[in-house]
Amino acid sequence: MINIFMQNWQTILNGFWITILSSLIGLGGSLLLGTIFALMELAPNKILKFIGNAFVEFFRNIPLLVITLFFYVVVAKDFKISGFWAGTIGLILYTSAFVAECIRGGINSVDEGQMEGARANGLTYTQAMIHIVLPQGFKLAIPSLGNQFINLVKNSSILSFVAGFDLMYQANVISGANLDPFNTYIIVGIFYLIITGLLSTVMRQIEDRLGKGRLQ
């Protein structure tokens, strides 16, 4: 097993980096998009609400592979789009549907009095959302967001299907050459564990820090 790593360490580390990069972009993108669509789902405006619901239901209910291949095979006919971006965009869209649900759940668990207090205080709905309700909703959503982000890292292996040069892709290439998939995949599994392990530690720390004092 150590042999495989010694022989392919450059390839594996390259894949490791691509997986991290795709996960980071996916995390940022899905957080942003997920928040926007959660707010749309909760918006008083019926059209926004409909768009938000439609987005979430659509991307939550089709396989990530289908979204990714759509970008890699169909969209690529008109716009140049690499495997990395097809996979990462797929990852963002797919994950943001789940992130939106987490954030919507978080916002819904914020005491209604918070919005009422802010409105009575003269803030508009949007101001009250941005300054008061959303920050509190975020905190409540953090544990479930953590789960989604770990899923995101694992799902980033979708890049291997569209030649995105990620960890899984390199594992396939290496095991195709050395014909020893068992040990190759174990090595790669350990690298995934490193990322997800780190991520859960960070999420738990954020949870602990925000949990203190401020929220009741």
Place this chain on the structure above:
Amino acid sequence: MSKAKLKRMGLFASVILVIILIGGVMLGINARERQNKETDALSQIKQTHVMRWGVKCDTRLFGLISPKTEQSEGFDVDIARAITKQIAKDNHTHIKSEFTPVTTNSKIQLLKNKQVDAVAASMTITPERAKIVDFSKPYFPAGQSILVKKNSGIKNIKDLNNSKSTVIGVMGTTALETTKKFAPKAHLIAMPDNSQAFSALESAQGQAMTTDNAILYGFTQQSNNVEVVGKPFTNQPYGLGVDKGQTQLNNAVNKALAEIIKDGTYNRLIKKWFSNIPGLDWRDLTK
């Protein structure tokens, strides 16, 4: 229990789990190797009257799932069937062929796992693979070629030797390694299977798709937009594979292969599958 203590226990448990996982896999490998030495595939085939073949399900002309029968159909499948029949005849018994779909990536693994007795899966004979599987004599004279879009201006593999070109291959094949020798400057990407590699070519993720000419010809049947260009630049015949050490079965396969070539069954199957492909003369393939 304090939170910190719980966390430490969780970490400890994860480490234990990883060790168990790795240990388990090791044990599994050992057990399988032991098992390999113990069972003789040929006598098992004779005993159960079933020979289990791994065949492709995504490769036109060789092994492609037919929507009607939901079974793989192609040259590989027919050869496997003919060889099973011949082995049965040689041993004066009856043997049924059973087919399991395999992918380029999984074919060797299924063989090692003893989920199939032999594979007929458009598999090129390579020294690397010969270390872990036993190959029969070549049964198909394949060579690597490139498939490009019509009017692309690409005439042969040399035209792809620049940093602007991307060549699409299939994971687990030798084609990309070979491409590096002939077009070292080109970018290479690997897709999980033939049909996805073909989709990638169609959506211009690369300028050419490379694999065995025989498979590429299958795609020219399927689509009018593509063509195979240039002569094959390698000689990489296909072999039937059995698990390493199954010498008796391999001998039986080789004997049967020689016999079906001799009695004309082989040429009949070549004609059946390769006689109406533009740009290919099936008579070149006969033996």
Place this chain on the structure above:
Amino acid sequence: MSAIIKFQDVEKYYGDFHALHDINLKINAGETVVLIGPSGSGKSTLLRTINGLEDIQKGKLVVDGMDISSKDTNVNKLRTDVGMVFQHFNLYNNKTILENIMLAPQIVLKRPKDKNREIADELLAKVDLSNQGGKYPAQLSGGQKQRIAIARSLAMDPRVLLFDEPTSALDPEMVGSVLNVMRDIAMNSDMTTLVVTHEMDFAKAVADRVIFMADGKILEDSSTDEFFKRPKTERARQFLSQVEHH
């Protein structure tokens, strides 16, 4: 004196439930009015219509010159002139005490930072919580929270201040400090205050007028003295005898 709040034939429904019946009421600028009545009588609902937290289905409601019943009225503008103190405080949990007080003046009134801070400090002193500005609401007692909520409303410099049962959720020993602050506002400012409360002593001491409600209707609207000495209706007499026995 001119009316700063004017209800004219107002009706309010929650679905089939008729919450407010034929409300006609004028409140003059600077008045301190207490609304009392049994629970479920509609007094909180009436209060919440004044800053648009509840809409009305019929009639006309004009507050500070703005017609709330009209769709064109900007409620956000109205709410900068009408403050509200809630039973459950509704302080911003994610903000410090100072931020609670300074947020709305900063982003709604665009009050300059220094001025904003100065006013916040004055208000903290007024509600006797000067050294608590850096804390979060979760770190304060109920009585302290309610005094902060009052300070938060005052920071907007409203013309009308609504109190919706401000002491009902408090432990008895906390009630006094909150009532003191309210009394100070009622006596020493020209703000119009409407208070829904069960604190009869407070009403007697501070109110200019008492409005008695039951079943969504206004049954009595009289001066404080008159209401407590000579209630006109049987319902009011009954209600008073019940609360006074307490």
